[in-house]
Amino acid sequence: MKDCPMKFSRMFGRQMHGRVAGALALCAALTFAGMGAATAQGVSIVSDAETEAMLQEYANPILKVAGLDPSVVKIHLVNDRRLNAFVAEGQQMFYNTGLITIVETPDELIGVMAHEIGHMAGGHLVQRREHIDQLQAPMIASMILGIGAIAAGQGDAGMALILGGQHLATRGFFAYTREQEASADQAGAGYLQRAGISAKGMLDLFSSMRDQEMLSEERQDPFARSHPMSAARFNALEERVKASPYFDRAMPPEEVHRFKMVQAKLYGFLDEPNVTFNRYPPSDKSDYARYARSVAYHRTGALTEALTEIDPLLASDPKNPYIHEVKGQILFESGKIEEAVTSYRQSVDLKPEDAQLHLGLGRALLGRDGEENARAAIPHLLTGTRGAAQPFGFYQLSIAYGRLNDIGMAELATAQYYNALGHVKEAKMHATRAQKNLRQGSPEWLQAQDLAMQTPPEGRG
Structure with missing residues (x-):
């Protein structure tokens, strides 16, 4: 102004x-x-x-x-x-x-x-x-x-x-x-x-x-x-x-079904669970209702009921990567790490080009202890953050590199995390630290250099 x-x-x-x-x-x-x-x-x-x-x-x-x-x-x-x-x-x-x-x-x-x-x-x-x-x-x-x-x-x-x-x-x-x-x-x-x-x-x-x-x-x-x-x-x-010759062309039924599944999922995550249960009562056995209720039950901590709703969806549509992803999230957030890894891996196998599915699998792998699992998580987290400002993915990468005692890469991932959030001052600080622990002239060192040399937007630190 x-x-x-x-x-x-x-x-x-x-x-x-x-x-x-x-x-x-x-x-x-x-x-x-x-x-x-x-x-x-x-x-x-x-x-x-x-x-x-x-x-x-x-x-x-x-x-x-x-x-x-x-x-x-x-x-x-x-x-x-x-x-x-x-x-x-x-x-x-x-x-x-x-x-x-x-x-x-x-x-x-x-x-x-x-x-x-x-x-x-x-x-x-x-x-x-x-x-x-x-x-x-x-x-x-x-x-x-x-x-x-x-x-x-x-x-x-x-x-x-x-x-x-x-x-x-x-x-x-x-x-x-x-x-x-x-x-x-x-x-x-x-x-x-x-x-x-x-x-x-x-x-x-x-x-x-x-x-x-x-x-x-x-x-x-x-x-x-x-x-x-x-x-x-x-x-x-x-x-x-x-006047269009396509005015009366109807959307294919499978596309309408897909759209309603997305709507139901959003209702499940965004509405209070009791609102979701009123919108999709137990008497409603449609795929949409089961999808929404599985999420709502999960949000109330009712793991058994959540799986009871989502498993029939996978039985009827086993090649849907996103239902596998939701099941992986439900299992992971319920402390069932091994089962979550299995579900997330199925989602990635079904749609390997989807970066966010890789982020889910990377997080699940980090839920396991040990350096081996940290190494296994890193390629998926890198895929999930490639070309995208993903604070969550960069944060997970910093954890993975930290477990491997790779200080330079952990600092670089932390700098990328803060940069994705728009916190330029913190990003520059961690990027400078990363440069001290990375091989000069390497691609990673150059990434850190770019972050360290950036100018904060006007009015921002």
């Missing part, structure tokens, strides 16, 4: 201060809109291999037809129960757990993804930041002139200047935002058609968003507030979507 003249607010009496606060708040909002979305919104990132794999597979065909490289785009899962999704600079996409559990069909989720990819491919973040820069200068100028007029005793004229600048900036900003939202609608619908996917889910979800706009702001989902759906915009989207 360095461009906002906050220091002038002390010049006004209580009544004037309150009226000017709206203009200052808008200045702050415009400034934050140009920041990285994750930082500005203070999101809480969580990891789940199954959910992220599903999101990635949904996004890949859309990204390809949009001219984006799926291997470069990073998908993040946000621990937030509200229906929301957004993109950030650096080709990053963020999806709330609430979005995944609230939507009724995978088609609706895919529709949101197509819309957000429309923003990304259209370069809307950069364009919006440039537009904000254009709006801020005249608004701040009118505020300074207005403040000067008030200080000179011309209160009404000063307030007119301030509020007039605010009004014009607000109108300009939201008019531009509406244009971008409509553009993302059309682009997303076009991407879905080119990928041979129905956009009916997008239309269904955005139709319900119009009902959201009838609610008070406190009761609206963030997605409805940030994506206002005018009648003209909805009609234009409806015309485009219904």
Whole structure:
């Protein structure tokens, strides 16, 4: 907010201060809109291999037809129960757990993804930041002139200047935002058609968003507030979507089943167990209900009941790596280390390209004593952290190297752990220690050097 003249607010009496606060708040909002979305919104990132794999597979065909490289785009899962999704600079996409559990069909989720990819491919973040820069200068100028007029005793004229600048900036900003939202609608619908996917889910979800706009702001989902759906915009989207030859193409039953399994798993982990048991009572013998209840029972410490629910799922779908992973987690956190290793190993054998499954197996192997198990864990933990900022994986690596008395690598892993958390000062300290214990010029020494020489972001230690 360095461009906002906050220091002038002390010049006004209580009544004037309150009226000017709206203009200052808008200045702050415009400034934050140009920041990285994750930082500005203070999101809480969580990891789940199954959910992220599903999101990635949904996004890949859309990204390809949009001219984006799926291997470069990073998908993040946000621990937030509200229906929301957004993109950030650096080709990053963020999806709330609430979005995944609230939507009724995978088609609706895919529709949101197509819309957000429309923003990304259209370069809307950069364009919006440039537009904000254009709006801020005249608004701040009118505020300074207005403040000067008030200080000179011309209160009404000063307030007119301030509020007039605010009004014009607000109108300009939201008019531009509406244009971008409509553009993302059309682009997303076009991407879905080119990928041979129905956009009916997008239309269904955005139709319900119009009902959201009838609610008070406190009761609206963030997605409805940030994506206002005018009648003209909805009609234009409806015309485009219904013209697609794939409009009536239904999602395969196995994909619907997969989606509902992910929803059930998230309910099991995120809801209180009693809420899960009410949502999925014992009389419900569906796969989804068993999946959710297995997690809920585990969270109450009822291992026998948890295994009773999850074992039938493995009997009917023994090649599902993620059910093996959940069973491994249940066993590991219940102190059944040997059984957990077996389950995690099965999950990795079924999907060796999934980095997070390797992290689970690495952790389970570290649950055993001895240097041999530490050595066995390291390759899996390295696979799990390769190319990704995984604090959990780096922390586990530091333990494994510490058991082997490899101080240089333990310090490097600790530095990477702190760096992944954004604690640059601590990362630099441990990286410097790592360099003293690593062979100069080795790849590991060079990694430590890069971490030791980095500059902390402004305002961070």
